[in-house]
Amino acid sequence: MTISGLGPHGERAAPPERVSLLPDDRTAAKAAGWRVAVVLHTLESDWAKQQLAGMMGIFGDCGAAVIDVVDCAFSPDLQVAELDRLIAQRPDAILSLPVANEQVAAAHRRVSEAGIKLVLLDNAPTGLLPGKDYTALVSSDNFGLGKIAAAGLSAHIPPGADIGVLGFAADFFATNEREIAFTKWLQVNRPDVTPRLRRFARIEDAAASADDLLSANPDLAGLFVVWDTPALAAATRLAERGVTMPMATVDLGEAAAIALARGDSLCCIAAQQPFLQGVAAAQTVILCLLGRPVPAWVALPGIGVTGDNVVESFQTVWRQPAPREVLRLLGLSRGT
Amino acid sequence: MPPTGPDLSESARPRGKGRPRTAETAAPSLVELLNLVRTGAANTRQELERQSEFGRAVVADRLTMLGDLGLVDESELGTATGGRAPRLVRFAARRAAILVATLDQTAIGVGVADLSGKLLTEHHEAADLTAPPAELAERLTALFRWSMERHAPQGSIWGISLSVPGAVQGAAEGEFLTATPPVLPAWEGFPLVETLTRDFGVPVWMRSSVETMTMGELHAGAGTGTRSMLFLKVGRRIGAGIVCDGQLYRGAHGAAGLIGSLPITSAGRSGTLDALAGSDMIQRAGQQAAQDGRSPMLADLQRRGGEITAIEVSQAAQTGDPASVAILTESGHLIGQVVATLANALNPELIVLSGAIVQTNDTLLAALRESVYGASHPFVTRDLRIIRSQMGSSAGLVGAARVASEQLFAPGFLKEWVMQGSPLAHSAFAALQDRLAAATSPPPPPRSRPGQELAT
Numbered sequence: 001m002t003i004s005g006l007g008p009h010g011e012r013a014a015p016p017e018r019v020s021l022l023p024d025d026r027t028a029a030k031a032a033g034w035r036v037a038v039v040l041h042t043l044e045s046d047w048a049k050q051q052l053a054g055m056m057g058i059f060g061d062c063g064a065a066v067i068d069v070v071d072c073a074f075s076p077d078l079q080v081a082e083l084d085r086l087i088a089q090r091p092d093a094i095l096s097l098p099v100a101n102e103q104v105a106a107a108h109r110r111v112s113e114a115g116i117k118l119v120l121l122d123n124a125p126t127g128l129l130p131g132k133d134y135t136a137l138v139s140s141d142n143f144g145l146g147k148i149a150a151a152g153l154s155a156h157i158p159p160g161a162d163i164g165v166l167g168f169a170a171d172f173f174a175t176n177e178r179e180i181a182f183t184k185w186l187q188v189n190r191p192d193v194t195p196r197l198r199r200f201a202r203i204e205d206a207a208a209s210a211d212d213l214l215s216a217n218p219d220l221a222g223l224f225v226v227w228d229t230p231a232l233a234a235a236t237r238l239a240e241r242g243v244t245m246p247m248a249t250v251d252l253g254e255a256a257a258i259a260l261a262r263g264d265s266l267c268c269i270a271a272q273q274p275f276l277q278g279v280a281a282a283q284t285v286i287l288c289l290l291g292r293p294v295p296a297w298v299a300l301p302g303i304g305v306t307g308d309n310v311v312e313s314f315q316t317v318w319r320q321p322a323p324r325e326v327l328r329l330l331g332l333s334r335g336t
Numbered sequence: 337m338p339p340t341g342p343d344l345s346e347s348a349r350p351r352g353k354g355r356p357r358t359a360e361t362a363a364p365s366l367v368e369l370l371n372l373v374r375t376g377a378a379n380t381r382q383e384l385e386r387q388s389e390f391g392r393a394v395v396a397d398r399l400t401m402l403g404d405l406g407l408v409d410e411s412e413l414g415t416a417t418g419g420r421a422p423r424l425v426r427f428a429a430r431r432a433a434i435l436v437a438t439l440d441q442t443a444i445g446v447g448v449a450d451l452s453g454k455l456l457t458e459h460h461e462a463a464d465l466t467a468p469p470a471e472l473a474e475r476l477t478a479l480f481r482w483s484m485e486r487h488a489p490q491g492s493i494w495g496i497s498l499s500v501p502g503a504v505q506g507a508a509e510g511e512f513l514t515a516t517p518p519v520l521p522a523w524e525g526f527p528l529v530e531t532l533t534r535d536f537g538v539p540v541w542m543r544s545s546v547e548t549m550t551m552g553e554l555h556a557g558a559g560t561g562t563r564s565m566l567f568l569k570v571g572r573r574i575g576a577g578i579v580c581d582g583q584l585y586r587g588a589h590g591a592a593g594l595i596g597s598l599p600i601t602s603a604g605r606s607g608t609l610d611a612l613a614g615s616d617m618i619q620r621a622g623q624q625a626a627q628d629g630r631s632p633m634l635a636d637l638q639r640r641g642g643e644i645t646a647i648e649v650s651q652a653a654q655t656g657d658p659a660s661v662a663i664l665t666e667s668g669h670l671i672g673q674v675v676a677t678l679a680n681a682l683n684p685e686l687i688v689l690s691g692a693i694v695q696t697n698d699t700l701l702a703a704l705r706e707s708v709y710g711a712s713h714p715f716v717t718r719d720l721r722i723i724r725s726q727m728g729s730s731a732g733l734v735g736a737a738r739v740a741s742e743q744l745f746a747p748g749f750l751k752e753w754v755m756q757g758s759p760l761a762h763s764a765f766a767a768l769q770d771r772l773a774a775a776t777s778p779p780p781p782p783r784s785r786p787g788q789e790l791a792t
Contacts, residue, residue, distance in 0.1 A: 004462070005461065005462075006443060006460040006461055006462060006729075007460070007728070008458070008460075008730075009458070009460070009727060009728035009729055009730040010438075010440075010443055010445050010460035010728045010729025010730065011695065011728050012647055012692055012695065012696055014651075014696075018654075018655075101457065102456070126455055126456060126457050126458060127454070127455060127556075129557070129726040129727055129730070130726055130728075131726040132558075132726050143461065171457060171486065171487075176459065176486075177459070180459060180461070180479070180482060183478075183482075184461075184475075184478075187478065293698065295696075296695070296726075296728070
């Protein structure tokens with residue numbers, strides 16, 4: 001699997017193998033006894049939980065104490081306040097997912113100015129530079145995820161149709177990349193299809209945005225939503241209106257996997273690998289604390305998931321068995 | 337981004353007795369005061385009076401006009417130093433935006449910057465510059481439209497600035513382009529500048545990527561605050577940006593620093609620095625090493641169907657592949673020998689290396705350092721720092737934004753539009769638009785080839 005996107009400053013991706021830890025690294029890290037804090041956009045989603053699980057295992061192996069895990073609830077103001085609070089606690093490193101662009105840039109810059117190593121997840125605010133304002137960015141190949149979703153949805157779209165695109169209003173590297181890649185793939189490979197765009201500012205607004213999109217474009221033949229939680233909210237709202245259409249999204253959450261297995265509307269998911277991303281992010285933190293050079297952008301490839309491969313993909317992504325409901329829907333679990 | 341301001345040639349406020357307010361008398365003082373505020377040289381009325389030597393009434397009048405035009409903002413109070421807190425005079429950098437793009441051999445980048453040249457957003461994606469220019473222009477336009485929709489509504493764009501992989505002929509200081517200059521053979525005959533000017537209704541500037549990246553590094557990267565710097569871009573071509581006394585040195589025709597054309601000799605071979613040390617050589621040598629078994633790592637990559645480019649060789653060198661390390665070392669030594677000559681001539685305080693090859697491995701930087709330190713006078717290298725750029729392709733976008741910002745507010749250009757409050761009202765630009773509108777519309781660009789990606 002190759003990486004098709006470029007980093008926030010045009011960087012070429014480094015594979016996660018570049019931040020592998022050797023036994024010597026673990027020994028040195030244990031002797032140092034570092035303190036680390038994690039700042040995420042939310043702790044509610046399956047993606048966030050898996051990412052944390054990946055991080056915690058590595059930090060545990062390396063004897064690094066995680067002194068705080070912050071839920072920013074997608075709020076830039078809360079993230080700025082929490083980063084300033086954490087700076088005062090003087091951890092050795094902070095792993096942060098910036099929830100916005102310009103609004104949170106200065107607060108992240110303050111972290112590195114305070115001498116605390118900063119590793120970013122999924123988003124690098126414009127103007128912040130690797131090696132100067134942060135150490136490295138670890139993310140999925142979000143451009144590749146958008147292409148996977150477009151290719152998967154396209155197979156279900158008749159010639160000359162309109163496709164809805166439900167984007168995220170916040171200026172956010174990961175969702176911007178997915179949206180750009182999705183529409184680019186259509187322009188190149190399905191020039192007969194017209195994308196119709198709406199953006200939601202908060203997850204709670206996703207259903208209303210889907211409503212607006214459908215009202216403005218009643219002939220929509222399909223829908224792409226930039227991640228799974230708002231996609232499921234949009235699917236529910238469309239179902240309430242008696243509308244079903246093929247949908248594609250990003251992230252193989254448990255509910256999304258069940259929806260995919262049920263085959264009502266979701267037909268393709270471009271899956272991130274949050275557990276492995278958490279592993280790569282924690283390893284990057286350890287390496288930079290050891291003073292080893294780390295790449296500016298570590299990227300993990302996405303996985304195309306349909307009803308046909310949802311079980312094995314779930315196992316790959318989550319390192320767990322697929323949900324019982326998925327197995328039942330696919331006839332793989334024949335118990336009650 | 338505020339909506340487009342009113343076209344005012346006169347302040348809306350009542351005029352006092354005896355105040356001159358004709359275009360002839362007001363424009364020069366408006367230009368001087370606006371540039372004092374824009375460059376940060378003065379940010380209170382008192383400082384403006386002191387630095388410009390205009391009287392209090394003139395400064396007050398001109399600031400009122402600039403405020404009405406949306407070019408300055410006086411809503412913020414400064415720190416009191418004994419009496420009342422002074423009202424701060426700020427440049428309204430968000431009055432409009434600049435669209436910027438870098439066109440590289442293997443990637444394009446787009447961004448939106450404010451009028452001070454600060455980047456507000458950016459996006460980079462892989463691209464093939466040998467693709468038909470109409471396809472590239474179509475993709476560039478699509479990305480510009482996407483960026484505008486998110487960060488700069490229609491009507492608030494004041495210029496487009498492009499960074500291109502080659503020296504730009506005819507790019508004189510202070511002038512926007514009226515026709516597409518010859519940059520790459522593949523683009524010959526395609527009206528890129530005319531298309532963008534017509535589609536977006538704004539002036540277009542263009543500079544070489546080495547020039548824009550040097551400016552970006554100087555104003556927002558490792559070169560911030562330095563007076564003398566050498567910037568090196570290592571790719572298919574190898575170019576140098578020269579900063580003397582804090583200013584980019586462009587030469588007579590904007591072609592300064594084309595060091596890749598210098599003839600060199602290495603291991604019995606003679607050729608240009610581009611040919612013997614650039615990315616084409618690295619790629620060829622890597623493919624050869626894979627074929628003759630000297631690089632098991634690259635051979636394995638090839639066996640799995642992967643293409644070997646200079647990037648793969650660089651990454652293999654970083655992971656310790658001996659053949660790839662040798663290739664990058666040779667390239668670094670050759671570039672270093674040429675750079676040492678420049679360093680001895682110019683005595684820079686900082687040398688910054690950039691480009692995807694430099695970014696993906698440490699070998700080339702180490703070899704270049706070795707050559708420069710070994711071949712330079714001790715005084716030249718006593719405090720010399722040789723580092724890798726942290727900005728990546730962002731340097732080109734930031735630099736392109738600085739080019740447009742400096743050209744828009746260059747005194748000679750500014751005085752022609754400041755009274756109207758928008759550079760789009762500049763008489764020469766209006767004439768260009770009329771000429772382009774009168775010209776026959778070009779045929780629509782061809783659709784992309786079926787089943788084939790434009791760029792990725």
